[in-house]
Amino acid sequence: MRSYRFFFVSLDRGEPPHVHVRRENMVAKVWLEPVSLERAGGFGRAELTAIARLVQAHRDRLLRSWHEFFGR
Numbered sequence: 001m002r003s004y005r006f007f008f009v010s011l012d013r014g015e016p017p018h019v020h021v022r023r024e025n026m027v028a029k030v031w032l033e034p035v036s037l038e039r040a041g042g043f044g045r046a047e048l049t050a051i052a053r054l055v056q057a058h059r060d061r062l063l064r065s066w067h068e069f070f071g072r
Helices: 045-057 059-070
Strands: 005-007 018-023 026-032 035-039
Touching: 018 045, 018 059, 026 045, 026 059, 035 045, 045 059
Parallel strands: none
Antiparallel strands: 005 018, 018 026, 026 035
């Protein structure tokens, strides 16, 4: 099982809701409404599919966290 770090970046305040996903030196960016890849960040296609499934499975929680983080 691979470990991912999901995080927000405060400079992204003006962008639509999204999450950054890091593993090692790779960082993908995934929009949350709807869930779609914005930037692959070095991940391969199969792993990006797995990341998209994880984001979709936790989308509601990620959206709540986004709005809490940015105070919206």
